[in-house]
Amino acid sequence: xxxxxxxxxxxRGRTTPNPNVGCVIVHDGRVVGRxxxxxxxxxxxxxxxxxxxxGAARGATAYTTLEPCAHVSARGPACSDLLIAAGVARVxxxxxxxxxxxxxxGLARLRDAGIAVSHGVRADDAARGMxxxxxxxxxxxxxxxxxxxxxxxxxxxxxxxxxRWITGxxxxxxxxxxxxxxxxxxxxxxxxDVDAPTLDVRLPGLEDRAPMRVILSxxxxxxxxxxxxxxxxxxxxxxxxxxxxxxxxxLIEGGxxxxxxxxxxxxxxxxxxxxxxxxxxxxxxAIRDIGLDDLGTAHGRWRLHDARQLGTDRxxxxxxxxxxxx
Amino acid sequence: xxxxxxxxxxxRGRTTPNPNVGCVIVHDGRVVGRxxxxxxxxxxxxxxxxxxxxGAARGATAYTTLEPCAHVSARGPACSDLLIAAGVARVxxxxxxxxxxxxxxGLARLRDAGIAVSHGVRADDAARGMxxxxxxxxxxxxxxxxxxxxxxxxxxxxxxxxxRWITGxxxxxxxxxxxxxxxxxxxxxxxxDVDAPTLDVRLPGLEDRAPMRVILSxxxxxxxxxxxxxxxxxxxxxxxxxxxxxxxxxLIEGGxxxxxxxxxxxxxxxxxxxxxxxxxxxxxxAIRDIGLDDLGTAHGRWRLHDARQLGTDRxxxxxxxxxxxx
Ligand SMILES: NC(=O)c1ccc[n+]([C@@H]2O[C@H](COP(=O)([O-])OP(=O)(O)OC[C@H]3O[C@@H](n4cnc5c(N)ncnc54)[C@H](OP(=O)(O)O)[C@@H]3O)[C@@H](O)[C@H]2O)c1
Ligand SMILES: NC(=O)c1ccc[n+]([C@@H]2O[C@H](COP(=O)([O-])OP(=O)(O)OC[C@H]3O[C@@H](n4cnc5c(N)ncnc54)[C@H](OP(=O)(O)O)[C@@H]3O)[C@@H](O)[C@H]2O)c1
Numbered sequence: 001x002x003x004x005x006x007x008x009x010x011x012r013g014r015t016t017p018n019p020n021v022g023c024v025i026v027h028d029g030r031v032v033g034r035x036x037x038x039x040x041x042x043x044x045x046x047x048x049x050x051x052x053x054x055g056a057a058r059g060a061t062a063y064t065t066l067e068p069c070a071h072v073s074a075r076g077p078a079c080s081d082l083l084i085a086a087g088v089a090r091v092x093x094x095x096x097x098x099x100x101x102x103x104x105x106g107l108a109r110l111r112d113a114g115i116a117v118s119h120g121v122r123a124d125d126a127a128r129g130m131x132x133x134x135x136x137x138x139x140x141x142x143x144x145x146x147x148x149x150x151x152x153x154x155x156x157x158x159x160x161x162x163x164r165w166i167t168g169x170x171x172x173x174x175x176x177x178x179x180x181x182x183x184x185x186x187x188x189x190x191x192x193d194v195d196a197p198t199l200d201v202r203l204p205g206l207e208d209r210a211p212m213r214v215i216l217s218x219x220x221x222x223x224x225x226x227x228x229x230x231x232x233x234x235x236x237x238x239x240x241x242x243x244x245x246x247x248x249x250x251l252i253e254g255g256x257x258x259x260x261x262x263x264x265x266x267x268x269x270x271x272x273x274x275x276x277x278x279x280x281x282x283x284x285x286a287i288r289d290i291g292l293d294d295l296g297t298a299h300g301r302w303r304l305h306d307a308r309q310l311g312t313d314r315x316x317x318x319x320x321x322x323x324x325x326x
Numbered sequence: 327x328x329x330x331x332x333x334x335x336x337x338r339g340r341t342t343p344n345p346n347v348g349c350v351i352v353h354d355g356r357v358v359g360r361x362x363x364x365x366x367x368x369x370x371x372x373x374x375x376x377x378x379x380x381g382a383a384r385g386a387t388a389y390t391t392l393e394p395c396a397h398v399s400a401r402g403p404a405c406s407d408l409l410i411a412a413g414v415a416r417v418x419x420x421x422x423x424x425x426x427x428x429x430x431x432g433l434a435r436l437r438d439a440g441i442a443v444s445h446g447v448r449a450d451d452a453a454r455g456m457x458x459x460x461x462x463x464x465x466x467x468x469x470x471x472x473x474x475x476x477x478x479x480x481x482x483x484x485x486x487x488x489x490r491w492i493t494g495x496x497x498x499x500x501x502x503x504x505x506x507x508x509x510x511x512x513x514x515x516x517x518x519d520v521d522a523p524t525l526d527v528r529l530p531g532l533e534d535r536a537p538m539r540v541i542l543s544x545x546x547x548x549x550x551x552x553x554x555x556x557x558x559x560x561x562x563x564x565x566x567x568x569x570x571x572x573x574x575x576x577l578i579e580g581g582x583x584x585x586x587x588x589x590x591x592x593x594x595x596x597x598x599x600x601x602x603x604x605x606x607x608x609x610x611x612a613i614r615d616i617g618l619d620d621l622g623t624a625h626g627r628w629r630l631h632d633a634r635q636l637g638t639d640r641x642x643x644x645x646x647x648x649x650x651x652x
Contacts, residue, residue, distance in 0.1 A: 148479070150479070150480060151480075151624070152480075152597070152599060152628070152644070153474070153476070153480045153611065153612045153613045154476060154477075154478075154479045154480010154481065154611065154612065155480065155611075158618065158619070158621060159615070160619075162621055163621075164621070165621065166621065259607075260607050260608065263605060263607060264607075271478070271605075273478060276625075277628045277629070277630060277644060278621075278624040278625055278627070278628065279589060279597075279613060279616065279618075279624065279627075279628070280613075280616075280618055280621075280624060281585075281586050281589060281590075281613040281614060281615055281616030281617075281618060282586065282611070282613065282614045282615030282616065282618075283611075283618075285479065285480065285481075285608070285611055286479045286480065287479045287605060287606075287607040287608065288607060288608050289485070289607055289608030290605065290606075290607030290608065291607075292484065292605075292606055292607060292608075292609075293484070293486075295484060295488055295489075295490070295491065295492065295604075295606075298477070298604040298605065298606060299602075299604055301604070301605075302478070302603045302604065302605070303603070303638075304603060304638075312629075312630075318478070318603060
């Protein structure tokens with residue numbers, strides 16, 4: 001299942017509106033097929049893994065990060081039917097599919113065909129990997145990550161706006177990898193105007209992953225992109241409008257006003273914090289007013305999920321605490 | 327030596343102008359004596375350990391965190407003479423004593439008496455433990471720790487000044503333990519006026535450790551303490567004046583202006599950062615302007631020495647980098 005989860009990561013941020021599933025088929029202890037949802041959402045992971053396995057799928061075990069779909073679509077057959085037809089003996093599933101066309105039907109169809117089904121294996125990790133799809137199903141909006149790169153004293157820039165560079169090369173490469181895992185990157189209008197950010201993925205082999213660019217601006221005419229631009233940005237006039245974007249994983253990269261707007265609307269699911277071992281003092285703060293008037297209510301909302309050292313910098317990932325549901 | 331270092335910690339912040347030394351005497355694999363510099367600076371650690379060991383010191387090994395003193399004083403004999411008289415066979419020393427009356431003479435006197443001497447064992451840890459004494463010897467000022475307790479976005483309070491509580495009970499207990507390791511605690515005049523901080527040690531068994539209180543204020547008449555006050559605060563009118571305090575370990579507890587004043591004067595040796603997993607947004611920043619106008623010069627000054635989780639909070643200790651000497 002660990003391998004299947006890793007495969008699912010390959011197309012994270014590129015399968016909207018479909019989930020980014022991973023699938024591994026194992027026969028007699030040997031991997032005979034691997035698959036992951038292809039960019040755009042089709043073929044599905046199971047279909048790809050079965051195609052790779054061919055006849056070796058008969059009697060094999062399929063590990064898949066999401067319940068195989070039960071609905072035939074114009075774009076392809078149902079994966080549960082494909083698994084049955086291929087003669088797999090056992091299917092191990094991480095997470096049930098909340099899509100009402102599949103929810104429980106996928107597993108039931110496999111069981112009815114005499115296939116041994118296990119369910120719930122590494123479900124938490126699968127939920128993290130497919131956070132965008134699941135958030136869209138549950139809340140009708142994308143999963144939102146807020147990225148901040150700060151000094152030890154929480155500044156994102158000097159008072160004059162200089163922010164190159166606070167973090168080092170390793171942290172910046174990590175941030176570019178995170179970009180590649182999102183459909184869309186959003187910045188506030190001021191950051192757009194000042195930094196003219198390309199918001200692309202500058203990592204060898206991932207240059208084609210440039211996500212859609214989104215600007216938050218209440219002003220109707222601001223930041224109108226020139227027609228000839230290769231990746232014209234999309235403008236939204238309020239944080240709630242991220243729901244309308246054709247993107248299930250959105251990364252917010254600042255500035256402080258945009259960050260505050262999304263926090264205030266309680267639309268942030270994950271914090272991605274890069275912190276450099278420097279003091280700035282009197283610099284620009286990371287987040288403007290979010291309407292907090294009682295320290296007590298600030299507690300218990302964020303839970304540390306992961307942390308690691310990147311050179312002299314540190315990255316921390318916080319998730320919305322289960323006690324603080326969206 | 328680990329045990330000797332731990333003993334030296336017992337009187338850290340209470341031995342000025344003497345170093346807080348620890349000493350363990352071991353005979354045939356058994357600890358026969360333990361000592362640490364007593365509050366006020368006398369008796370010395372070696373004298374105390376030898377007194378505990380009595381006749382068992384003959385042929386024993388003495389582990390001591392600092393080179394035994396070579397100078398007789400009105401307040402007691404030289405420790406190197408005491409070790410020789412007690413007949414110890416071997417002395418293991420962490421750090422040489424920079425005091426010109428002892429520097430190298432202590433070790434030489436032991437060797438001349440036929441005692442086996444090892445030197446340099448865990449010298450870095452000993453230097454940390456006796457940072458105050460060493461900084462006073464080297465720079466004629468105390469070792470200075472700046473403490474900050476912040477949210478993830480680097481705020482020390484809401485915009486209205488509320489800062490109770492950002493960190494949890496475990497972090498606050500840790501901060502009180504740190505207080506007990508300092509001779510003096512300093513705050514800016516505004517923090518003094520607003521919070522009227524007692525700056526004492528509220529930990530069971532350590533209530534008597536209340537350090538000297540110091541206020542930074544340029545105004546001559548401000549914060550004059552009432553005569554009847556049990557621990558009248560000392561006022562200094564500029565950061566450089568900490569050199570005049572009868573204290574070798576000084577802890578700065580804010581606010582943002584006082585922190586900036588000491589950083590700007592390059593008088594901070596150690597950062598003690600408590601960080602709670604909350605976002606404040608638009609709150610009071612931890613540090614005011616420190617005169618930084620080039621991000622490049624901010625890098626390389628601080629090196630992470632220690633970090634640990636305290637409940638949901640995290641404490642990090644940064645030290646002045648060796649590449650950035652005072
Ligand atoms: N170090 C870093 O990681 C980092 C990252 C990003 C940015 N920065 C720096 O941050 C600075 C800019 O930050 P900033 O806080 O001033 O501005 P910003 O967040 O980039 O943009 C502010 C603008 O966003 C729009 N906006 C904000 N809230 C909104 C809402 N609720 N609804 C609709 N639109 C909304 C408004 O645009 P309109 O005025 O058009 O309505 C507002 O003027 C730049 O200097 C940049 O370099 C640093
Ligand atoms: N969460 C926390 O960890 C924490 C900790 C401490 C404080 N706080 C909060 O921080 C706020 C106060 O901070 P603040 O930044 O406004 O003030 P502050 O640093 O506490 O005090 C400022 C005062 O310090 C004196 N001062 C500063 N620099 C000086 C210099 N170079 N030479 C001589 N005197 C100097 C001046 O006093 P004069 O005006 O008398 O000359 C100045 O007005 C309070 O709301 C407090 O609750 C929070």
